[in-house]
Amino acid sequence: MENFICVQCGTQFSETIEPPASCPICEDERQFVRHAGQKWTTLKWLATDHHNRLEEEAPRLLGIGTEPEFAIGQRALLVQSPGGNLLWDCISLLDDETIAEVNARGGIRAIAISHPHFYSSMIEWAEHFDAQIFLHAADREWVMRPADAGSRIQFWEGTTLSLWDDLTLINCGGHFEGGTVLHWPAASRDRGSKGALLTGDIITVVQDRRYVSFMRSYPNLIPLGPAAIHRILERIEPFTFEQIYGGWWQANVLSDAKAAVARSAHRYLRAIGQT
Ligand SMILES: [Zn+2]
Ligand SMILES: [Zn+2]
Numbered sequence: 001m002e003n004f005i006c007v008q009c010g011t012q013f014s015e016t017i018e019p020p021a022s023c024p025i026c027e028d029e030r031q032f033v034r035h036a037g038q039k040w041t042t043l044k045w046l047a048t049d050h051h052n053r054l055e056e057e058a059p060r061l062l063g064i065g066t067e068p069e070f071a072i073g074q075r076a077l078l079v080q081s082p083g084g085n086l087l088w089d090c091i092s093l094l095d096d097e098t099i100a101e102v103n104a105r106g107g108i109r110a111i112a113i114s115h116p117h118f119y120s121s122m123i124e125w126a127e128h129f130d131a132q133i134f135l136h137a138a139d140r141e142w143v144m145r146p147a148d149a150g151s152r153i154q155f156w157e158g159t160t161l162s163l164w165d166d167l168t169l170i171n172c173g174g175h176f177e178g179g180t181v182l183h184w185p186a187a188s189r190d191r192g193s194k195g196a197l198l199t200g201d202i203i204t205v206v207q208d209r210r211y212v213s214f215m216r217s218y219p220n221l222i223p224l225g226p227a228a229i230h231r232i233l234e235r236i237e238p239f240t241f242e243q244i245y246g247g248w249w250q251a252n253v254l255s256d257a258k259a260a261v262a263r264s265a266h267r268y269l270r271a272i273g274q275t
Helices: 043-049 096-104 122-129 137-142 147-152 226-236 257-271
Strands: 051-058 061-067 075-079 086-088 110-112 132-136 153-156 160-162 168-171 180-184 196-200 215-217 243-246
Touching: 051 096, 051 243, 096 122, 110 122, 122 132, 122 147, 132 137, 132 168, 137 153, 147 153, 168 226, 226 257, 243 257
Parallel strands: 086 110, 110 132, 132 153, 196 243
Antiparallel strands: 051 061, 061 075, 075 086, 160 168, 168 180, 180 196
């Protein structure tokens, strides 16, 4: 029996003898099946020719991504906080070196994930670090390893969930109904401490890093309508933040990020003829 991992999206599945017939996450209109067809790997195989790169993205914010690039090429972020570390988003590869590095920084108290494209090997990570996982209940159907998740996963409902040290999960919807961002008010870089939003691609940092964007599907270029954009703006409005850390290396807005979201939403709404 193996917990197969989809090569295209990096999601690990429940144990089976043979690889699953298909990957529902890749067959969804927001993703796609590899041009060469569905392909599977396992954690053990993945570890033979991949490793994780660890890099500080900001003080007390460790990026963890896989090299060479795997699945959607994301990096997870370890938020180091006095009340315990939170792993924001997740990746497929977990190896001994990564476990040692994370333990040297105090381990992981809990894992919170923006949306199903980052569920990856979350159960492996949760088991190794004895961590709770927080997922928004609206995306429950996309958990591909539900049986052995047991009580590891706490499905939360509503618009916000307060964790410890004023860390707050905010349901923004959009790309996925359960789409979540994390507010980390203690984030600081250079002078001052004004907070950060960790967003995956619920609010995605684009190439011009003075801007972000919002899509139902990024690979298939399916936009969101005005109601979804307004809901995202409303949900983040009560929170103060100066930076946004997106789901990929360098995908960060490092100053004036709340204004960047506002001007990006305005530009988006204008582009779809709504202002
Ligand atoms: Zn997949
Ligand atoms: Zn996504």
